[in-house]
Amino acid sequence: MSLKSNELSSGSFSSSIPLEVDEVVECLRRRWGVTYHLKLLIKRDRIYLQIMWGFLEQQSFPLDEEAYRENLNRTLEIINRAGQSDFVRNWLKNVQAKPRLGRAITLPLPRDQRMSEFVL
Numbered sequence: 001m002s003l004k005s006n007e008l009s010s011g012s013f014s015s016s017i018p019l020e021v022d023e024v025v026e027c028l029r030r031r032w033g034v035t036y037h038l039k040l041l042i043k044r045d046r047i048y049l050q051i052m053w054g055f056l057e058q059q060s061f062p063l064d065e066e067a068y069r070e071n072l073n074r075t076l077e078i079i080n081r082a083g084q085s086d087f088v089r090n091w092l093k094n095v096q097a098k099p100r101l102g103r104a105i106t107l108p109l110p111r112d113q114r115m116s117e118f119v120l
Contacts, residue, residue, distance in 0.1 A: 017086070018076070018085050019076045019079060019080055019085045019088060019089055020076065021069050021072050021073050021076060023089075024038070024076065024092065025069075027089075027092050027093060028092070031092070031093075032098060032099075034055040034056070034058075035055055035056040035057065035068070036051045036052060036054070036055045036099055037051075037052040037056075037061070037063075037068070037071075038050065038051055038052070038075055039052060039071075040075055040078060040079075041106075045111070046108060046109075046111065047082075047108075047111075048106050048107060048108050048109065049075075049079070049088060049091075049106070049107045049109060050104040050105065050106050050107075051099050051104060051105040052104045053099040053100055053101050053104060056068050082109070084109050084110065088107065091107050095107075
């Protein structure tokens with residue numbers, strides 16, 4: 001699939017295939033060798049997806065695998081319902097940065113009618 005930079009910024013992806021936990025875990029492990037923690041951040045009237053520096057394989061990580069997968073599933077459910085699965089999938093496969101201690105990688109999710117439902 002070829003991408004134009006304006007497609008990335010405008011969020012013009014249609015999300016025909018929902019993201020699933022196994023797909024995201026496999027993508028994270030293939031890209032970085034570990035399963036980083038993903039979370040949604042709501043700031044003002046925007047939603048951001050963050051890849052945090054903590055990861056499941058880390059001894060000090062606060063979640064076990066079951067809790068990690070449940071948490072990831074809740075995050076992906078919002079992304080899928082907002083119609084952003086293809087946008088996020090492409091970003092996960094192509095992001096150049098790597099999370100570092102104290103520094104997450106952040107993706108601003110395109111704002112549209114469906115995304116507004118999740119911002120109070």
